[in-house]
Amino acid sequence: MDVPLLVIVVIATALAFDFTNGFHDTANAMATSIATGALKPKVAVAMSAVLNLVGAFLSVEVAKTISGGIVDDAKITPAVVFAGLVGAIVWNLVTWLVGLPSSSSHALFGGLIGATWIAAGGDAVHFAKVVEKVLIPALASPLIAGLIAMLATYLTYRLTVSADRRVVNSGFRVGQIVSAGLVSLAHGTNDAQKTMGIITLTLITAGMLPASAGPPVWVILCAAIAIALGTYFGGWRITHTLGKGLTSIEGPQGFAAQTSSAAVILTSSHLGFALSTTHVCSGGILGAGMGRKLAEVRWSVAGRMVLAWVMTLPAAAVVGALASEIASTGTAGVVIVALAGIAVAGGIYIASRRKPVTAESTVNQQIGSTDEPETFEVAA
Amino acid sequence: MNVNWFALAEVLVVGLGTVACVVILFATGIRGMSQRVVARAQGGTGSAGLTVAVSCFSACSLIVLYGLYLIVSH
Incomplete structure (x- = not known):
């Protein structure tokens, strides 16, 4: 009973990845709303979780190929998928621990x-596709979103400068x-699909589903619930970085950043040039920081964030390669990788408890309180 | 390798245009609301401000609905 x-x-690993995907990306949608106090942290993650859940059911496009042509689909076996997932989960947890989106x-x-x-072998990896689908979008998305958000922020402040403050605050x-x-919602339709695609592909390669079958209902349900639970879990470390670490965010900037992100994500996915949600949202927040006069952008935090983006693919690849090496030896290898993965995840969780970041620390303090209690110092 | 530069430029232009529209509409709507608040505080009706606000926010809602449509149809 090997298969x-x-x-x-x-x-199980795919659902675990889906969960990490959820809490890793909560910040993309909610960091600025939480930081400015437009939504209470718990309310924000609950809303995001529900919308991710709904989004996972809404999409009719089935992710039949998970790799998008980056690797030779014909050479993917369940062991390869498993090893790849372990690599992705480990890197997601490491970046979460240090609070980097x-x-x-x-x-x-x-x-x-x-x-x-x-x-x-290296021939099964299509490097030209990697440049086209990963490298170029990674460079382009923060630039595009940042530029648009900068303009949007400038316009927002310029147009509402003479308006009544209370109306401005509640409006934004x-x-x-x-x-x-x-x-x-856009995140739910995109990212939950990846996990559904992986599980469906695995079922097909194992002969449990006919080729070119869509995901069964239980797969959709599991993937939707996993990403929603992950989102509700919060990922406060990354929310902290995006909402407070990069720049201080005011209501109009949050509005400008989110509107730009939503527009860029929707436009790009509609025109068939899929950009990373994470990169778009981070770029949008940076742009909103630059668009407000005297708003300070902490370039050291931004630099570390960009370093994490550059490192993500190679680092996950190294872990995936190691896992693949061991997992391809058979059932025992798979069990060893699974146990090692659980051990690493447990270790990271324990490490995270030593310097916890709570929901409360992601909200901006009242202006004037200089002794802001930082439970997690990103710059440390 | 076939990088679709045109699509990328299209994303920038369409994104920029859409966001500029939404932001201008929303900010104008807020100015309208603010105008109404000020007018009422001075004893006026503020209906001009309200009209501006309602039309701007309606246009914004339409854009948001179109965004929802894009998400659902994808």
Whole structure:
């Protein structure tokens, strides 16, 4: 009974990845709304979780190929998928521990590339596709979103400078909530699909589903619930970095950043040039920071964030490759990788408890309180 | 390798245009609301401000609905 065990392990790992994807990306949609106090932290993650759940059911496009042509699909076996997922999860957890928003998609691609390379050789990896689908979008998305958000922030402040402050504050609060909701919904339709695609592909390769079958209902349900639970879990470390670490965010900036992110994500996915949600949202927040006069952008934090983006694919690839090396030796290898993965995840969780970042620390303090209690210092 | 630079430029232009529209509409709507608040505080009706606000926010809602449509149809 070699195959069924592997299939079960792959499905569990895929759902675990989906969970990390959820809490890693909560910040994309909700960081600015939380930081400005437009939404209470718990309310924000609950709203994002529900919208991710809804989004996972809404999409009719089935992710039949998970790799998008980056690796040779014909050479993917369940063991390769499993190893790739382990690589992606480990890197997602490491970046979460240090509070850096990195792309979950890049982690997944990286893991798959490393695992495929070891299992089927370098020829099975299409490097030109990697440049086209990963490298170029990674460079372009923060630039595009940042530029648009900068302009949007400038316009927002310019146009409302003479308006009544209370009207401005409550107005942008609503604007922020709506735009954050759109980002969450778009995220649910995209990212939950990846996990559904992986599980479906695994079931097909194991002969449990006919070729070119869509995901069964239970797969959609599991993937939707996993990403929603992950989102509700919060990922406060990354929310802290995006909402407070990069720049200080005011209501109108949050509105400008989120509106820009939502517009860029929707435009790009509609025109067939899929950009990373994480990169778009981070770029949008940076742009909003630059668009407000005298708003300080902490370039050291931004630099570390960019470093994490560059590292994501190769780092996940190395872990994926190692996992692939061991997992391809058979059932015992798969069990060893699974146990090692659980041990690493447990270790990272324990490490995170030593310097916890709570929901409360992601909200901006009242202006004037200089002794802001930082439970987690990103610059440390 | 086939990088679709045109699509990328298209994303920038369309994104920039859409965001500029939304932001201008939303900010104008807020100015309208603010105008109404000020007018009422001075004893006026503020209906001009309200009209501006309602039309701007309606246009914004339409854009948001179109965004929802894009998400659902994808």
